[in-house]
Amino acid sequence: MADKDKDPLASWRDLLSQWEQNVNAIANRTMGSDEYSSSMNGAMGATLKMQETMRQFMAAYLATANLPSRTEVLGIAERIGGVEARLDRIAVLLERIAAKEPGQATAPPAVSRPRPPRTKSPPSTEPSA
Amino acid sequence: MSATADRIQNEVERAIQRSIKGLEYFSSPAPVVGHTPKDVVFERGTLHLYHYRPVADEIYRIPILIVMATSNRGYILDLAPGQSFVEYMIGRGYDVYLIDWSPPTAADSELRFEDYTLRFIPECVQRVRDDSGESDVTVIGYCMGGVLSVMWAALHPDDQPANLVCFTTPIDFSRMELFAKWSDRRYFDVDKLVDSTGNVPSELIFTGFEMLRPATRIAGQITLWENMWDESFVRSFRAFERWSTDTLPLAGQYFRETIKELIWENRLHKNELVIGGRRADLRSITAPLLHAMAEHDHIVPYAAAKPLIDHVGSADKEEIVLKGGHVSLVAGPNAVKRLWPRLDAWLGVRSV
Secondary structure (H helix, E strand, O other), X not given: OHHHHHOOOHHHHHHHHHHXXXXXXXXXXXXXXXXXXXXXXXXXXXXXXXXXXXXXXXXXXXXXXXXXXXXXXXXXXXXXXXXXXXHHXXXXXXXXXXXXXXXXXOOOOOOOOOOOOOOOOOHXXXXXX | OHHHHHHHHHHHHHXXXXXXXXXXXXXXXXXXXXXXXXXXXXXXXOEEEEEEOXXXXXOOOOOEEEEOOOOEOHHHHHOOOOOOHHHHHHHOOOOEEEEEEOOOOHXXXXXXXXXXXXXXXXXXXXXXXXXXXXXXXXEEEEOHHHHHHHHHHHHXXXXXXXXXXXXXXXXXXXXXXXXXXXXXXXXXXXXXXXXXXXXXXXXXXXXXXXXXXXXXXHHHHHHHHHXXXXXXXXXXXXXXXXXXXXXXXXXXXXXXXHHHHXXXXXXXXXXXXXXXXXXXXXXXXXXXXXXXXXXXXXXXXXHHHOHXXXXXXXXXXXXXXXXXXXXXXXXXXXXXXXXXXXXXXXXXXXXX
């Protein structure tokens, strides 16, 4: 308490904290009303509509300029992603086949690195030195 | 008199430091996060499974698989040296794996609960088993990562985790009052949103979180300026700031199901949620369960998270409510003192 009295910024911090709590509480009350929910979702609907109109306009423009649209570029990215995913699946299959080779009891770890032994006990049950 | 002079001198020095470091702040690059060495075990689309390299001489028998929330980056659990949950756990002798998510692509917009709980998590659990050579796996889920972990465990009564740990995991979505209000079915057309955007943009998710505490960002900036002289405060603040603005888009179908099945119908709480033709009955969860919640959680209030313990069928179950908020529960200087040691004490004896 004595330290707080000496700190010239302590009152300012308390004031800031109080302000933050009050504004949050008031805002939460306002945002918890039906009216707010209705108007917020109305605004979101209007934004979505505007974005859709813009998207259609841009798609028509890009087609005229003989340029790929964002959807088309994303389509190519997806196909590359698909190829990578298929390669992942092939790698998994190869790992499993390798695990079945003589001398391989289980699938090898994803990264070959020395691992510590799994012998740890919780501190209270560890034998004392 | 001398004490007053010292204080004035101290404040003047801080004011000078604020100006100098303020300039540095605006000209320096973003802080480095996620520093703990790790290897990629498996990746598929939006999913990335990492294994953190053990540092202890011996480790617990049972590995841990952390399921991160789908709306945020996993580096909140590996924020900075000394403030990293992952670093703490590997230091305490755990073998840690983490499922992290990257932004879903247009092809991922059809992902649904079924993909996360019947495909992604089971596949990762199997990967951890193969990689570690252990059949038992502890699963830890944070926020929606906890919800997905709970759904997965409820859908697999014959393949339970060795332990299930949930951090701030909502079950009764009717008690997430502001989110429930904003997505009121009378006004919120989720189909229109998802049909026109594919994946739900990260800006919308970020704004949703921000609107819960509209004054907090301004107060945070003022507090930052006040503490600009303190390098460790600024470093920590910037890491948190970077993470909180680094929100992920959500897969469209997954978002649609979250709104309709969880928020509108509250089916998980009612034990009526059906995924891939199977009912996710929380009573089917029999693994030892720890649920950690925060006293001042503005995103997942206690009332929304509390029912988990009552609903599960586990004989060994415990809930803890700690001081802090949704994020400070799991990361930052308070988590170092509160949650992490409590989790270590609970999990250590169950990891041999």
